[in-house]
Amino acid sequence: MSRGKASSALDLPRPDSLDAGKQQGAYEALRAAILNRQLPAGSRLPSTRSLAERWSVSRGTLEAAFDRLHSEGYVQRVAGSGTRVCAVIPEQFIAAPVATVTARRAVEPDRSSAGVQSHVPFVARRPDASLFDLKAWARCISRGLLAVGPGVLEANHPAGLPDLREQIADYLRSYRGMRCEADEVIITTGIRHALNLIAHTLINPGDTACVEDPGYAPARRLFNLAGAHIHAISVTAEGLDTAQLPTTARLAYVTPAHQAPLGMTLSVSRRLALLDWAARAEAWVVEDDYDSEYNYNTAPLAALKSLDNADRVIYCGSFNKNLFPGLRVGFMVVPKVLRRSLLRTLQLTGHSVGVTDQLGLVEFLRNGAFVRHLRASRQAYQARRDALLACLPGCPVSGEQGGLHFVLWLPAGTDETGFCERAAAVGLTLQALGKFCHGVALPPAVIIGYTALTLAQIRFHGRALFKMWEGACPRLQCVSQ
Structure with a gap:
């Protein structure tokens, strides 16, 4: 032979x-x-x-x-x-976990914090942890621990380590166009933690809290648990319809960089109108900047907070959305007048971030590893987005210019629930756009997360998704007949 x-x-x-x-x-x-x-x-x-x-x-x-x-x-x-x-x-890397229909239906953003999962097509609206350099992270934690004395480990830092707050402020000044100082930054465990602190600090029973419709359901629920009356504001192609904001509202919650879930960017005119409303109504604006680092076509707009001359915006960010989900470190940039009361609520709950992760992040930001990771992950996510869009020729999508997901619009008359159930039968876990709506009625669509999927997963399941969409399109069915 x-x-x-x-x-x-x-x-x-x-x-x-x-x-x-x-x-x-x-x-x-x-x-x-x-x-x-x-x-x-x-x-x-x-x-x-x-x-x-x-x-x-x-x-x-x-x-x-x-x-x-x-x-x-x-x-x-x-x-x-x-x-x-x-x-x-492949079954461990491509296919969704074998589960009962009940388990798949439980993956809903307004019912469970585990709704968004890595490696599950197509609810994978998370960063891909496999892109994260664990060795570099371990070195950062080691250097951080060795550089400080026991006093840092023993001291109480309710707002977070001063060095970390300084590094975050420097990053926001350089990359998000914000004029902020370290004493305006408060470290949290993530955006939900920040929203919970805001709700229990600023909202009194009966106050009005404005939210986007469709929008991020946990924000609506957290404000409601604090006793707020929820006022849903519809979203147009320019973002939140600021003309609908009532002057009696206590606060308005927005996702201006990449609206959750529709994906449009809040226009400059709407941003200025929102800030003018907040100043006139003496209300607060909560800016959730959850995935602004990922913009694939153009440079992102500066943060809404960068235009905030009246100091009415509470800016919320999270490292969990761009490093790895288990990190649990986020931050707020808060108006000076609110800092003391927010810190008081934070100390009362005792829900603070461990010093080890904070020390690691100080080094990760200081040596440029964070920006390098963003650059590499942005390229990887753009390649995955492009591969998925190539699997969906002719399918109408929106919000694909950035972020961790986009919206796939279904043929007119399609039943969202039935479409998602049929998808589950072929290993796809989809979230209906209707689940994100409070009162507004929109055409049928599903949310497509792709960042925590591999290219092999995307191509394999993208073809299956296209066949489903094609099968739901009456025009294509008539042609095939």
């Missing part, structure tokens, strides 16, 4: 499934051998010639089966090196 043409040491028996259908049977037999590790990761498959002789099928049948395994990410075919099993078993 010639060098380089040796077949696999595994003697794969002829499968019974070949009798039912040779090409499908060969595919299923090889796929099963990979999944049960009879063909382990990195192992070489027999050549199609030798396997054709062993299984008594044509070589063309096996070539078709090998091509299908390659297209679905099970194997790699390299000229001169043969066909080898990929390092990661």
Whole structure:
């Protein structure tokens, strides 16, 4: 036998499934051998010639089966090196976890904090933790701990470590156009923590809190739990409709950089109108800047807070949205008049961030690792977005210019709930746009998260999503008939 043409040491028996259908049977037999590790990761498959002789099928049948395994990410075919099993078993890396229908239906943004999950198509509206440099993070934590004495570990820092607050203020001045100082920054565990502090500090029972409609459901619920009357404001192509803001409201919550969930950017004229309303009504504006770092077409607008001459905006940011979800470190930039009362609420709850993560972030920001990570992850997410859009030719989408998700609009008359249930049957977990609406009625659509998915997942499940959308389109159905 010639060098380089040796077949696999595994003697794969002829499968019974070949009798039912040779090409499908060969595919299923090889796929099963990979999944049960009879063909382990990195192992070489027999050549199609030798396997054709062993299984008594044509070589063309096996070539078709090998091509299908390659297209679905099970194997790699390299000229001169043969066909080898990929390092990661696709079902663990591509397919959504096998779960009951009840478990899939539980993935809803307004029912559970676990609604958004990594690696689950297409609710993966999270940063991809695999892009995060753990070794660099470990070095930052180590350097941070070694650089401080026991006094830092023993001291109480209710607003957060002074060095971290200074690094955050410097980043916001450089990259978000804000004029802020370290004493305006308060460290939190994330945006929900910030919203909870704001709700329990500023809202009295019966106060009016304005929210976007559709919008971020946890914000609405947190304000409601604090006793607020929720006033939903509809969203147009320019963002929040500021003409609907009542002068009696206590605060307004907005996501101006990439509206959650529709994805548009709040226009400059609307931003100025919102700030003018806040000054006239002596109300507060809560700016949730959850994914502004990810803009793929143009540079993002500066933060709303950068225009805040009257000091009426409470800015909320989070490292959980751009580093990794388990970090649990966020921050607020607060008006000076509110700092003492917000800190009092923070100390009362005792819900503060551990000093170790804060020290690590100080080093991560100081040495430029944070900006480098943003640059690399932005490129990766843009490639994933582009790959997914390529799987959806002709499908109407919006909000795709930035952020961690976009909206896929369904054919007119499509039942959102039924579409999501059919998607669950083929391994796709979708969130209906209607779940984000409070009172407004919008055309049918679903939210598509893609950042915590691999390119293999996106291509595999993107094709399935397109087939579903195509099947729901009456015009295309008539053409096919």
